[in-house]
Amino acid sequence: MATPWxxxxxxxKYPKLKxxxxxxxxxxxxxxxxxxxxxxxxxxxxxxALIEKNELGSYATMDTTAFITExxxxxLSEVAEIFxxxxxxxxxxxxxxxxxxxxxxxxxxxxxxxxxxxxNFIFTNTPKEFKKLSEEYDxxxxxxxxxxxxxxxxxxxxxxxxxxxxxxxxxxxxxxFLFALAxxxxxxxxxxxxxxxxxxxxxxxxxxxETREGIIRAENVLIATYKPFTNQKTHLKKxxxxxxxxxxxxxxxxxxxxxxxxxxxxxxxxxxxxxxxHDRMIIGGEDxxxxxxxxxxxxxxxxxxxxxxxxxGGKKYKIMKKWNGPILxxxxxxxxxxxxxxxxxxxxxxxxxxxxxxxxxxLLIRDLIKDNKSAWKNTYDPKRALLHPKRxxxxxxxxxxxxxxxxxxNLLS
Ligand SMILES: Cc1cc2nc3c(=O)[nH]c(=O)nc-3n(C[C@H](O)[C@H](O)[C@H](O)COP(=O)(O)OP(=O)(O)OC[C@H]3O[C@@H](n4cnc5c(N)ncnc54)[C@H](O)[C@@H]3O)c2cc1C
Numbered sequence: 001m002a003t004p005w006x007x008x009x010x011x012x013k014y015p016k017l018k019x020x021x022x023x024x025x026x027x028x029x030x031x032x033x034x035x036x037x038x039x040x041x042x043x044x045x046x047x048x049a050l051i052e053k054n055e056l057g058s059y060a061t062m063d064t065t066a067f068i069t070e071x072x073x074x075x076l077s078e079v080a081e082i083f084x085x086x087x088x089x090x091x092x093x094x095x096x097x098x099x100x101x102x103x104x105x106x107x108x109x110x111x112x113x114x115x116x117x118x119x120n121f122i123f124t125n126t127p128k129e130f131k132k133l134s135e136e137y138d139x140x141x142x143x144x145x146x147x148x149x150x151x152x153x154x155x156x157x158x159x160x161x162x163x164x165x166x167x168x169x170x171x172x173x174x175x176x177f178l179f180a181l182a183x184x185x186x187x188x189x190x191x192x193x194x195x196x197x198x199x200x201x202x203x204x205x206x207x208x209x210e211t212r213e214g215i216i217r218a219e220n221v222l223i224a225t226y227k228p229f230t231n232q233k234t235h236l237k238k239x240x241x242x243x244x245x246x247x248x249x250x251x252x253x254x255x256x257x258x259x260x261x262x263x264x265x266x267x268x269x270x271x272x273x274x275x276x277x278h279d280r281m282i283i284g285g286e287d288x289x290x291x292x293x294x295x296x297x298x299x300x301x302x303x304x305x306x307x308x309x310x311x312x313g314g315k316k317y318k319i320m321k322k323w324n325g326p327i328l329x330x331x332x333x334x335x336x337x338x339x340x341x342x343x344x345x346x347x348x349x350x351x352x353x354x355x356x357x358x359x360x361x362x363l364l365i366r367d368l369i370k371d372n373k374s375a376w377k378n379t380y381d382p383k384r385a386l387l388h389p390k391r392x393x394x395x396x397x398x399x400x401x402x403x404x405x406x407x408x409x410n411l412l413s
Contacts, residue, residue, distance in 0.1 A: 002321045004247055004282070005175040006062050010055065012183055017193040017214040023047045025369065026209050026216045028198040029224035030056040032064075032355060033347045035178055036362035037222055038192070039105070039185040044366050048190045049216055051209070053197035057178045060226050063325025065245060065271055065282050066355055067259045068102055068170040069120050070095030073267075073351045074333035076139040082332055083379065089143055090379040091334065098359035099170050106177070109184045113177035114273075117170050120259040123156060123163035129263045130162040137164055157255055158311045160262075169259055171271050174355065198229065205343035220369055222345040224361075227328055239329050243352070244300045245284035246308060247321040252279050254315060268307055269352070281317075283308055287327060297324065327352055336382035337361045339368055346382050 025041050027034045030052030038050045052058075070092055072079075080088040106115050124130040133149070140147045147166045156163060186192050193211075200210040201221055209216040223229065227240070250272075257279075261269045268285030285307060286300040301322060308317070330336060330349030335357045337347045345368065347361035360376065367374040378384075 003062055003245075003323050004280075004321065005057075005064070005066075005173065008173065008175045008179075010057070010175070010179045012179070014052075014056070014182075014186075014192040014194040017049075017051060017196040017211050017216070019213075020215045020217070021049060021191065022206075022217040023049045023191070024218065025049075025220045025222060026051070026207070026218035027222045027224055028201075028209065028229070029226065030182070030192070030194070031059055031061040031224065031226060032057075032174065032178060032358035033226075033350075033361050034222075034224035035182050035185065036358050037224060037347070037365055038190045039181055039188075040362040040366045041369065042185055042188050042190045044370055046369070048185075049193070049218070050190060051193045051196040051198060051211060051216070053195070055194050056182055056192070057175050060326055060328075060354060061174055061178060063245070063323060064174055064355065065269065065284055066172055066174040067120070067269070067271060068099050068172065068355045068359075069166075069259060069353070070099065070145075070169065070356070071120050071122060071166055071261065072353045072356070075136050076143070077136050078333060080139065083334065085142075087334075087379045088139065090376055092143060092145060094360045094363075094376050094379075095356050097363065098356045099168075101359050101363065102170065102172070102177075102355075105181070106172075109181065111177055111180040111184075113173045113180065115170060115172040115177070116257070116273075117168055118258040119256070120166045120169040120261065121156060121163050121256075122166065122261050122263060123160040124263050125159075125161060127161050133162070133164055133263055140164070140166075156260075158313060171259060171273070198225075201344070203343075207343050220343050220345060222347065222365060224347050226326070226348065228346055228348055239331065240290040241287045241327040241329050242290045242296075242300075242324050243284050243287045243327050244297075244304050244324045245282060245322065246301075246304060246319045248281040248283060248308065249278040249318045249320055250281045250312070251315055251317075252277065254279065255281070268304075270311075283311075290326065300324070332384075335361075335380060337364055337380040338377060338382050339372075340382050345369070348382075 024046040025048050027050040038048050041048045076088045137149045151162045153160050196211050202208050206217050207221045255272045257274045266287040270283035273280040286304045335349040340346050350357040364376050
């Protein structure tokens, strides 16, 4: 499937691992999470080897829409209720640090990747949704988060029932960033191996990672394979979804440059990138649980096109590309990032926020490996109990609504 990020070709090839090596940290998986973690751990003074079974950035990171935002898929009110207000604040603060850290690395390493600060417009499609958004806005005020609730709908230039504007979010070109960062990390001493699949992990520290032609012995291992490739006690804590995306040419200056997300369940999202003769919209949604094979693909794209046509309101547009990709939803709404047992770390369950969470994981895991301390440790703890009645009850309603309005609606259409 064509995505704009797939068209940007990686020029550097990394070798296959063909001998045994020893390092402080072995990272399995060369997507956004793996590469960012490799960069940060090396910067913290540790020796690092990263292995990728295909080529860097060849799975979920290639399918992203690359919003970098503190506004995560779970509402702050929901995190406050399921976890605690303190956890909700931690989620927001860690997201803010993640965006700043992207900007800092991009500036410090001189990476050209179209990084742009922009607002995120959270818009509603019905007065009922706007009322719910107003209640969510109370949490923004409580946490003193810069944001503005707009009842005036006209500013967005497409039909809506009011919106919340969150300034100073960001977007970028994910593979330009990823490939350049991997080169910088390798230049600083990270050993990177492509076409090198981890087949097994054994040992209680040091840990041995078996590949076809070599073994990596490491004090610690980070599994950053999107979905942990061995059962590391996380299997009940997440479920795979599929999300659908179009790249669209839209008239210049029709919409403000920025990120847009609606509050439907499942939700829709788009970004507007200013270009020369037209603007680019990358729009996605119609997410459903990934249990239907390919039977829902055409219907989901059709539903997305109907949604796009509503947003465009009769104005001209042209769909240039379409693709769909995996979304790994954590069962309680927060990702699983941290130590799963001594010497073993995971970073998974990023839902639609894997750019922000990849960066959060790189800061959190660095701190855990160095000092076993981080203010974010408990919030994202992958060992947290899942079968907490409050968590299950709140999320169950959410998932039923998502199934009803997403997969079922499109299946019956
Ligand atoms: C349509 C869509 C839109 C999205 N939009 C956004 C967005 O706007 N903002 C946002 O923040 N997030 C978004 N996401 C989510 C985000 O793209 C992902 O969460 C993120 O890219 C995950 O990065 P990762 O490094 O964890 O996984 P991946 O990029 O999947 O990397 C994991 C790597 O591990 C490798 N691997 C697997 N098994 C092994 C093994 N045994 N040995 C060695 N290597 C192995 C794989 O080949 C892969 O390259 C979106 C996702 C989709 C699908």
